[in-house]
Amino acid sequence: MNPLYAPSPAYWVKPLLLVLALALLIVVALLIIQFDLFNPADNTRAIWLPGATDTRVSFAPGDTQRLYRFNARPHDITRLKLNSQTEGFAFAAEVRDSAGETVALFNGALDSVELELAPGEGLYQVALASSVPDHYGTVTLSLADGQIAEIGASPASAPLIAPRCSALNPTHADVLVRSAPSDSFSILGTLAPAMTIPALGRTDSGWISVNYAERLGWVSNDVTMLQGDCVTLPQVLDPTIPIAPDDAQVYGLEVDRDGEGVFRETISSPQGDSSDLVWISVVNLHTQPPNNYREFTLTLNCEGTGLDAVRWGSAYSPTLVCGQTIILPFIYGTSQQPFSVVLPEGSRQSYVQYTLVVTPGGSVG
Numbered sequence: 001m002n003p004l005y006a007p008s009p010a011y012w013v014k015p016l017l018l019v020l021a022l023a024l025l026i027v028v029a030l031l032i033i034q035f036d037l038f039n040p041a042d043n044t045r046a047i048w049l050p051g052a053t054d055t056r057v058s059f060a061p062g063d064t065q066r067l068y069r070f071n072a073r074p075h076d077i078t079r080l081k082l083n084s085q086t087e088g089f090a091f092a093a094e095v096r097d098s099a100g101e102t103v104a105l106f107n108g109a110l111d112s113v114e115l116e117l118a119p120g121e122g123l124y125q126v127a128l129a130s131s132v133p134d135h136y137g138t139v140t141l142s143l144a145d146g147q148i149a150e151i152g153a154s155p156a157s158a159p160l161i162a163p164r165c166s167a168l169n170p171t172h173a174d175v176l177v178r179s180a181p182s183d184s185f186s187i188l189g190t191l192a193p194a195m196t197i198p199a200l201g202r203t204d205s206g207w208i209s210v211n212y213a214e215r216l217g218w219v220s221n222d223v224t225m226l227q228g229d230c231v232t233l234p235q236v237l238d239p240t241i242p243i244a245p246d247d248a249q250v251y252g253l254e255v256d257r258d259g260e261g262v263f264r265e266t267i268s269s270p271q272g273d274s275s276d277l278v279w280i281s282v283v284n285l286h287t288q289p290p291n292n293y294r295e296f297t298l299t300l301n302c303e304g305t306g307l308d309a310v311r312w313g314s315a316y317s318p319t320l321v322c323g324q325t326i327i328l329p330f331i332y333g334t335s336q337q338p339f340s341v342v343l344p345e346g347s348r349q350s351y352v353q354y355t356l357v358v359t360p361g362g363s364v365g
Contacts, residue, residue: 046125051143056085057128058138065129065215070143072120079144080126084111088243089137092129092200092209092216098122105200105211129216132239133179165230166196167208167219175224177217181207182240188217191224199226201236204348205305209236237271241305242351244268251278253358257285257294257330261358268351269309269343276341277315280358282330292332297361299325300341306350312341322354327361 046067049055057066072078082093090111095103103124106113117124130137169175174190181203189212191197197219198211206221226233244266255261265276286292300312302322313320315338320326328337343350 049126049141049143054140054142056138056140058136059089059130060136061134063130063133065127068126068128068141070124070126072117072122072124074121075119077119078117078124080115080117080124081142081144082106082113082128083140083142084137085140086135086137088132089135089139090131090237090239091137091139092131094127094211094214096125096127098124105198127214131216165199165226165228165233167191167199167210167224168196168227169193169223170225171223175219177210177212177219179217180240181205181209181218181220181238183220185218185240188212188215191219196227199228199230199233201234202226203236203238205238205241207238238349241349242266242268243272244274244351246273247276249277251276252281253278253356254281254283255296255358257282257291258360260360263356263358264354265341266304266351266353267310267341267343269306269347270349272351274343274345274347278339278341278356280337280339282335285330285332285335287332293329295327295329295361297325297327297359298339299323299357299359301355301357302352303354304350304352306343306348307352309343309347309350310341310352310354311344312354312356313339315340318342322352 046069049068049070051070055068070078070080080095082091084091091106093104093106093113095115095117097103098121103117104115126141128139128141169191170193172193174192177188177191177197179186179188197217200209200211200216202208202221207218208221208224208226210217210219247265251263251265253261253263261280263278267274267276280296280298282294282296284291285294300310300320300322302310307322310322311318311320312322313326318340330337339356341354341356343352
């Protein structure tokens with residue numbers, strides 16, 4: 001370089017670019033450290049779950065599970081909350097820690113879950129799946145710090161963690177694992193003889209919900225058996241059994257003194273409308289014989305699931321069951337009588353379509 005001349009501006013471009021490139025590399029390295037992008041437990045399919053906000057997850061019929069990830073708080077409890085935003089839409093979920101160990105399994109009949117994670121380091125992953133694969137639904141995920149309030153907590157919102165329990169295939173043939181608890185639903189795979197699969201819950205209808213290759217599956221009680229710590233295995237709802245919608249508190253059925261009548265409705269348990277009150281009124285009765293009095297035969301016919309739990313009859317203490325008949329008198333001045341059709345509290349999961357048939361019967365005086 002000639003010392004008599006000052007360096008041209010282009011002389012400093014290359015050193016400046018090198019400095020900028022080095023600074024950029026430092027920033028990228030800091031971001032990698034901060035967000036644990038190379039954490040061994042990371043999954044490229046998992047979506048980052050932000051804190052202090054709700055993440056909405058929408059499912060359409062046939063959708064597979066969704067994966068999310070988040071960092072544990074090193075000095076405070078982390079609270080993970082999942083809520084169904086669609087009426088009648090339930091979900092299943094599994095939470096794993098940075099080592100890939102299962103922290104919690106939630107059964108497939110939940111619409112609200114809260115989980116506390118102790119202070120610590122590392123990445124957590126959440127697998128979320130629909131329990132009703134033929135329905136649309138939305139679930140929200142949210143992260144917060146602090147403890148879950150215990151006062152006023154309801155069973156529906158309390159954390160429900162499945163115990164260490166498995167479903168065993170004791171037969172000499174493969175057991176089918178289905179996408180829902182019914183032989184009419186699609187097959188996810190098979191469970192080989194003498195092999196086990198993690199159990200998540202059991203239904204009143206004779207099925208066990210299982211974790212099959214990170215998907216919610218179902219095996220029949222008829223060809224499997226439970227083994228392990230299964231005493232507290234949760235009772236879960238069968239998603240194939242419908243729920244009766246809430247309806248009128250009181251119904252009325254008018255029947256002509258020489259006519260007949262039919263009333264149809266649905267009830268379900270433990271969710272939905274579990275009881276109906278029906279007032280039967282006989283009209284056109286006169287003040288004088290012979291048209292001041294009639295007898296009618298009442299019969300309740302039932303279809304659906306859990307028919308043996310149905311009770312009907314007296315509005316205050318029904319004791320009759322589906323298929324039974326009763327003959328009742330109606331007289332001018334007392335021509336109305338109330339009847340109830342109920343699934344008593346504590347009944348197993350049921351959905352019943354019933355028909356109350358009123359026909360003329362008995363003598364006319």
